[in-house]
Amino acid sequence: MLLKPKRGSGEQTCRKKRVPSMKRRRAEAGGSGKERVIDLTSNRCCGKEVSLGEVKLITEKQRKLHGYAGEEDLTSVWSEHFPISVVAEEHFQSKTDLDLIDSVDSVTRAQFMQVYATQLLCIGRYEELKATEEAEQKKEESLSMQKSLELERKLKGKLQKLDKEKTELEARVVELCVQKKEAETSKENHGYAMLEIGFERARKQAEYFHPDLKFDNLDPIKVVHNGTLIDDDEVDLEGGDDHNPEDDAAQS
Structure with a gap:
C-alpha cells in the first residue's frame, strides 16, 4: 500500500505528466472553426498529426451506424424500439455466464472490457487500413488497365495505318511493274519499228540501184x-x- 507524503514534509511529490486527451486537442485545434491539424507527435501512442478533415470524414461515414433507423422495421437492431434489454435478458444472461462474471471483481471486469475494446480498436483500424490499401490498389490497377487499353488502341491504330501504307506500297510496286513491262514492250516495238524503217530504206535503195530486180520476197x-x-x-x-x-x- 502506497502512502502519500504529507504536505510540508520537504519531500517532492512525484506527479505523472498528463498528456492532453485527443478530445481536448481536437477542441483546442478546432477552436477557430477552421480545419486544422491535431498535433499528436508528443503522444506516445500516436506520434503523428491527424487532420480534422480525416476525423470529420470518419464521423460522417459512421453517422448512420450510430443512429436509429426509425419505426419501419421493428426487428432491426437499429430500430429505436428494438428490445435490446429483453433480448439480453433472455439470451445472454445464463446462470453459468453470470456466475463466471460474478466470480471476478469489478476491476477485473472493467479491465477485461478495456482490453477487449482495445483489441477491437486494433482490429478495426487494421481492417480500415487494409480496405483503404485494397481500394488504392484497385484504383491503380484500374488506371493501369486504362493505360494498357489506351496504349493497345494506339498501337492498333498504328498497325492499321502501317497495313494501309503496306497495301498502298504493294499496289505501287504492281503499278511500277506494269509500267516497266509496258516500257520494255514499247522499247521492243520501237526497235522493230526502227528495223522495219531501216529495212524499207535499204530495199528502196536496192531497187534504185537494180531496178530490174524484184525485192517483193524480202522480209525484215x-x-x-x-x-x-x-x-x-x-x-x-x-x-x-x-x-x-x-x-x-x-x-x-
Missing part, C-alpha cells in the same frame, strides 16, 4: 540460215547462226 523478220530464208525464231530454236555458208567459203 527472216534470216538466211544454211542457205535457206527462215524466221529468226527458228534459228534460235536450232541453236545455229544466221550467216550465209557462202560467206564462209568466200572467207576461206
Whole structure:
C-alpha cells in the first residue's frame, strides 16, 4: 500500500505528466472553426498529426451506424424500439455466464472490457487500413488497365495505318511493274519499228540501184540460215547462226 507524503514534509511529490486527451486537442485545434491539424507527435501512442478533415470524414461515414433507423422495421437492431434489454435478458444472461462474471471483481471486469475494446480498436483500424490499401490498389490497377487499353488502341491504330501504307506500297510496286513491262514492250516495238524503217530504206535503195530486180520476197523478220530464208525464231530454236555458208567459203 502506497502512502502519500504529507504536505510540508520537504519531500517532492512525484506527479505523472498528463498528456492532453485527443478530445481536448481536437477542441483546442478546432477552436477557430477552421480545419486544422491535431498535433499528436508528443503522444506516445500516436506520434503523428491527424487532420480534422480525416476525423470529420470518419464521423460522417459512421453517422448512420450510430443512429436509429426509425419505426419501419421493428426487428432491426437499429430500430429505436428494438428490445435490446429483453433480448439480453433472455439470451445472454445464463446462470453459468453470470456466475463466471460474478466470480471476478469489478476491476477485473472493467479491465477485461478495456482490453477487449482495445483489441477491437486494433482490429478495426487494421481492417480500415487494409480496405483503404485494397481500394488504392484497385484504383491503380484500374488506371493501369486504362493505360494498357489506351496504349493497345494506339498501337492498333498504328498497325492499321502501317497495313494501309503496306497495301498502298504493294499496289505501287504492281503499278511500277506494269509500267516497266509496258516500257520494255514499247522499247521492243520501237526497235522493230526502227528495223522495219531501216529495212524499207535499204530495199528502196536496192531497187534504185537494180531496178530490174524484184525485192517483193524480202522480209525484215527472216534470216538466211544454211542457205535457206527462215524466221529468226527458228534459228534460235536450232541453236545455229544466221550467216550465209557462202560467206564462209568466200572467207576461206
